[in-house]
Amino acid sequence: xxxIREFVFQGAEMLLVLxxxxxxxxxxxxxxxxxxxxxGPPLLQPYRDLIRLMRKEVVLADGAxxxxxVNPYIIFAGTWVAASLVPTFRSGLLFSWSxxxxxxxxxxxxxxxxLALAGLDVxxxxxxIGSSREVMIASLAEPAMLMxxxxxxxxxxxxxxxxMAAFMLSSEVGLRVSLGLALLALIMVAxxxxxxxxxxxxxxxxxLTMVHxxxxxxxxxxxxxxxxLTSELxxxxxxxxxxxxxxxxxxxxPDSSPLALAVGFASYVGKLAVGGMxxxxxxxxxxxxxxxxxxxxxxxxxMLGLLGTLxxxxxxxx
Amino acid sequence: MMVVYALYGVAALLVLAPLAxxxxxxxxxxxxxxxxxxxxxxxxxxxALLNLFxxxxxxxxxxxxxxxxxxxxxFRIDALAxxxxxxxxxxxxxxxxxxxxxxxxxxxxxxxxxxxxAYLAAMNLVVMADDAFSFLVSWxxxxxxxxxxxxxxxxIKENLQAGYVYLxxxxxxxxxxxxxxxxxxxxxxxxAFDAIRATHANGxxxxxVLILVLIGAGSKAGVVxxxxxLPLAHPAAPSHVSALMxxxxxKVAVYGFVRIVFDLLGPPDWWxxxxxxxxxxxxxxxxxxYALMQHDLKRLLAxxxxxxxxxxxxxxxxxxxxxxxxxxLAAALALTAGLLHVFNHSVFKSLLFFGAGSVLNATGxxxxxxxxxxxxxxxxxxxxxxxGCVAISALPPLNGFVxxxxxxxxxxxxxxxxxxxxxxxVPAVGALLALSAALAAACFVKAFGVTFLGRASTPAxxxxxxxxxxxxxxxxxLAALCLVAGILPGxxxxxxxxxxxxxxxxxxxxxxxxxxxxxxxxAESRSSYNGLLVFIFIVFSGTLAASAIHRLASDKLxxxxxxxxxxxxxxxxxxxxxxxxxxxxxxxxxxxxFRAREIGEMPAPGSIxxxxxxxxxxxxxxxxxxxxxADGIGYASEKLNSLQFLTIRQYLSLVFAALVLLLLVLAIWx
Numbered sequence: 001x002x003x004i005r006e007f008v009f010q011g012a013e014m015l016l017v018l019x020x021x022x023x024x025x026x027x028x029x030x031x032x033x034x035x036x037x038x039x040g041p042p043l044l045q046p047y048r049d050l051i052r053l054m055r056k057e058v059v060l061a062d063g064a065x066x067x068x069x070v071n072p073y074i075i076f077a078g079t080w081v082a083a084s085l086v087p088t089f090r091s092g093l094l095f096s097w098s099x100x101x102x103x104x105x106x107x108x109x110x111x112x113x114x115l116a117l118a119g120l121d122v123x124x125x126x127x128x129i130g131s132s133r134e135v136m137i138a139s140l141a142e143p144a145m146l147m148x149x150x151x152x153x154x155x156x157x158x159x160x161x162x163x164m165a166a167f168m169l170s171s172e173v174g175l176r177v178s179l180g181l182a183l184l185a186l187i188m189v190a191x192x193x194x195x196x197x198x199x200x201x202x203x204x205x206x207x208l209t210m211v212h213x214x215x216x217x218x219x220x221x222x223x224x225x226x227x228x229l230t231s232e233l234x235x236x237x238x239x240x241x242x243x244x245x246x247x248x249x250x251x252x253x254p255d256s257s258p259l260a261l262a263v264g265f266a267s268y269v270g271k272l273a274v275g276g277m278x279x280x281x282x283x284x285x286x287x288x289x290x291x292x293x294x295x296x297x298x299x300x301x302x303m304l305g306l307l308g309t310l311x312x313x314x315x316x317x318x
Numbered sequence: 319m320m321v322v323y324a325l326y327g328v329a330a331l332l333v334l335a336p337l338a339x340x341x342x343x344x345x346x347x348x349x350x351x352x353x354x355x356x357x358x359x360x361x362x363x364x365x366a367l368l369n370l371f372x373x374x375x376x377x378x379x380x381x382x383x384x385x386x387x388x389x390x391x392x393f394r395i396d397a398l399a400x401x402x403x404x405x406x407x408x409x410x411x412x413x414x415x416x417x418x419x420x421x422x423x424x425x426x427x428x429x430x431x432x433x434x435x436a437y438l439a440a441m442n443l444v445v446m447a448d449d450a451f452s453f454l455v456s457w458x459x460x461x462x463x464x465x466x467x468x469x470x471x472x473x474i475k476e477n478l479q480a481g482y483v484y485l486x487x488x489x490x491x492x493x494x495x496x497x498x499x500x501x502x503x504x505x506x507x508x509x510a511f512d513a514i515r516a517t518h519a520n521g522x523x524x525x526x527v528l529i530l531v532l533i534g535a536g537s538k539a540g541v542v543x544x545x546x547x548l549p550l551a552h553p554a555a556p557s558h559v560s561a562l563m564x565x566x567x568x569k570v571a572v573y574g575f576v577r578i579v580f581d582l583l584g585p586p587d588w589w590x591x592x593x594x595x596x597x598x599x600x601x602x603x604x605x606x607x608y609a610l611m612q613h614d615l616k617r618l619l620a621x622x623x624x625x626x627x628x629x630x631x632x633x634x635x636x637x638x639x640x641x642x643x644x645x646x647l648a649a650a651l652a653l654t655a656g657l658l659h660v661f662n663h664s665v666f667k668s669l670l671f672f673g674a675g676s677v678l679n680a681t682g683x684x685x686x687x688x689x690x691x692x693x694x695x696x697x698x699x700x701x702x703x704x705x706g707c708v709a710i711s712a713l714p715p716l717n718g719f720v721x722x723x724x725x726x727x728x729x730x731x732x733x734x735x736x737x738x739x740x741x742x743x744v745p746a747v748g749a750l751l752a753l754s755a756a757l758a759a760a761c762f763v764k765a766f767g768v769t770f771l772g773r774a775s776t777p778a779x780x781x782x783x784x785x786x787x788x789x790x791x792x793x794x795x796l797a798a799l800c801l802v803a804g805i806l807p808g809x810x811x812x813x814x815x816x817x818x819x820x821x822x823x824x825x826x827x828x829x830x831x832x833x834x835x836x837x838x839x840x841a842e843s844r845s846s847y848n849g850l851l852v853f854i855f856i857v858f859s860g861t862l863a864a865s866a867i868h869r870l871a872s873d874k875l876x877x878x879x880x881x882x883x884x885x886x887x888x889x890x891x892x893x894x895x896x897x898x899x900x901x902x903x904x905x906x907x908x909x910x911x912f913r914a915r916e917i918g919e920m921p922a923p924g925s926i927x928x929x930x931x932x933x934x935x936x937x938x939x940x941x942x943x944x945x946x947x948a949d950g951i952g953y954a955s956e957k958l959n960s961l962q963f964l965t966i967r968q969y970l971s972l973v974f975a976a977l978v979l980l981l982l983v984l985a986i987w988x
């Protein structure tokens with residue numbers, strides 16, 4: 001019985017992240033519009049966009065290979081699996097131990113690998129520019145993310161997100177400099193990885209500034225819908241990771257009552273709302289930076305992560 | 319008895335070499351030689367596997383009345399040797415199978431065939447040798463046979479140059495190893511490994527041996543800054559030999575390092591690990607940065623070997639640190655990570671070199687800028703090459719990720735190390751490892767994307783044909799192995815248990831019994847990974863998404879011209895090339911590491927001259943370490959040249975002066 005219940009929870013988690021992610025994106029868009037004194041699109045617009053795209057036929061470029069057609073599914077599957085392994089409203093998911101934080105980072109890396117290949121497949125110059133910039137950004141963001149993981153894992157004594165969340169809830173954490181550094185670095189990485197301002201602009205199609213949009217320029221129809229859904233999932237994943245590690249309050253324990261589950265769910269939605277609001281505020285307040293200033297931005301994140309880890313290594317023996 | 323059977327196998331390979339000279343020119347020659355090599359290496363691999371699994375690394379020894387009369391030749395198979403024999407013969411068997419097809423296209427088979435089985439035999443002998451003399455003789459035999467294979471296509475000028483540099487570096491490395499064994503054997507001249515094991519070298523002497531081994535074995539493995547020969551020599555050989563050199567021979571060099579440092583040298587000092595870790599970290603990052611700047615497919619792969627050797631050395635360095643601080647469980651974890659990466663790298667690097675060889679055969683091109691679009695012409699090669707690329711980029715669910723994951727877990731155990739130097743070094747090495755993993759992924763997006771995707775940029779790439787069945791069989795076998803080792807890593811970790819038990823006294827917890835076949839290095843609350851489940855998960859959700867969309871939404875598809883923001887250009891020269899793809903990364907890292915400079919020449923308005931962009935890169939390691947030595951030798955030989963043209967009286971007086979000098983030295987010597 002217990003196993004079946006766990007299966008249900010894992011399935012619910014997979015569905016939940018899938019269903020909530022367009023809403024989060026819609027919410028951020030709405031917030032940004034309101035901050036600019038505009039009405040903005042309705043909250044449910046991303047769902048409508050996805051459904052519309054799914055129903056349309058695919059126009060495939062002449063030189064596209066089989067990899068180009070398979071790629072959206074690979075990218076989507078990798079990101080979805082990663083997103084559904086992050087504890088959202090309930091910790092101790094059935095499969096959460098099958099991949100720890102390192103594996104989640106690497107799964108996102110796999111998704112990016114195939115996305116960058118998709119940019120090169122048709123052999124257009126825009127696809128190439130997007131892919132080459134994306135891998136440049138990733139070459140700094142991924143090590144930064146791993147250093148953040150080091151910091152968190154050393155504090156919590158585990159690379160499992162569930163254990164980390166449980167540890168952060170316990171009283172032995174206290175305020176630590178390393179945690180602050182890790183949070184700051186994680187926010188910087190999350191902004192870069194989700195192609196948000198100031199790294200990239202999700203709303204632009206102005207050629208010279210595109211990174212993510214340039215890579216997926218040749219996609220259309222259901223393929224594009226999947227790619228869009230994947231980036232929405234990725235945004236949700238990063239907000240969930242930050243929420244689960246740095247604000248773990250409210251996450252229901254594995255064997256808790258329906259009431260605790262409801263509290264967990266409500267707190268999760270609340271965290272998403274706060275995260276989305278802060279993101280909208282930040283994006284409105286800042287200007288996009290030149291592509292070649294991105295390394296400085298991400299290099300700072302990498303150094304913060306390294307500093308956090310180094311502090312932990314050194315302070316252990318004091 | 320195991321070792322005797324293994325020696326019969328080696329003898330069979332050695333018999334094949336002269337047979338190949340006789341058969342060399344006949345049309346069936348290559349099929350016979352490669353087929354026989356395949357059978358023999360498979361048998362040898364089976365023997366090693368049997369030793370590792372069935373007898374869990376039981377030692378078997380034999381001594382033959384060969385070599386030095388008072389020493390004889392000792393051979394031995396223990397767990398460590400058995401594991402490396404598996405790696406050597408698995409690579410050898412795959413290369414032989416690949417060569418059954420690939421070797422048909424060889425222009426001058428008589429230059430390759432005799433050396434190929436001898437080279438395989440030499441690598442087996444190095445791993446089995448149990449005294450310094452047989453070890454060094456086999457080592458040198460391995461160097462010379464591979465050198466002969468490097469210059470097999472000697473009419474290409476670059477290959478001769480590569481062979482020359484390789485020969486110099488190989489002799490230099492052997493010299494360092496010779497001195498190391500001399501120090502280990504002591505004044506009694508006990509060259510048998512058993513005798514060396516019994517007498518532990520003391521502090522200063524052991525340190526000197528460590529440095530010499532790092533130079534000797536490291537130059538063969540390709541650690542920075544001793545890597546200079548590797549990216550020249552590995553690509554120059556025929557592709558199946560390149561695969562052996564990169565995938566297998568560098569591992570034999572790692573074997574030499576492990577054998578001496580972990581087994582013969584006695585208990586380690588803590589600072590040894592600092593040296594090994596530092597070298598490993600720098601090697602990993604420099605290797606991948608060099609690789610990113612290449613546009614020759616085989617040279618790119620060779621530089622990636624340098625990177626992966628760095629990752630292996632990081633694992634070994636951590637194991638040394640834990641061993642020195644008496645933390646055997648952590649040492650077992652780090653050593654397992656390093657050795658598992660040895661196995662993994664030999665699999666995917668062989669696969670990638672086979673892929674590059676198939677491309678070379680189909681198009682005659684190694685330069686990625688002249689390829690492109692091969693996924694349409696060579697779909698199966700493209701698929702297996704993609705598997706290799708994902709595996710080497712350390713992405714789940716394939717095998718490269720597992721060994722890097724284990725290395726990260728080992729790094730996370732290291733705050734418990736008491737020494738301050740390591741406390742500062744290990745996080746930095748962790749950052750270097752993370753950086754090299756991310757850069758490797760970038761590099762293989764480039765390698766696969768520019769070679770196989772996009773549009774064909776030359777008629778040669780346009781006219782490519784899929785490669786033959788034997789080559790494909792070898793590549794599919796290795797690709798399957800990448801997947802199996804990625805999703806069922808527990809069995810591979812368990813297979814390494816006898817090796818770690820013999821070197822650090824303890825092995826990682828038994829993995830095969832863990833629920834759902836996941837791997838748990840220390841405790842489940844700490845970390846666990848289940849490649850099988852992740853793989854099933856990805857396949858399941860991908861299929862679910864595909865079938866749901868195709869059934870419920872739309873499955874219509876139409877072909878049309880590329881969109882490209884409305885300005886598609888029919889000329890394939892407008893697509894991204896290898897150098898343009900690497901340009902952002904070159905700008906970020908290259909300005910400091912390679913002193914990269916871009917010089918744009920824009921002709922004046924009205925001029926009909928073309929605009930040009932030249933990129934200048936400097937290899938600082940070559941400039942700092944190799945060029946001065948080469949210049950010095952050139953200068954000295956220029957000066958000494960006049961000694962060739964003396965009269966007989968001057969020669970006689972020179973001899974006399976030398977005699978007097980020697981007698982003086984003898985007289986003054988205490």
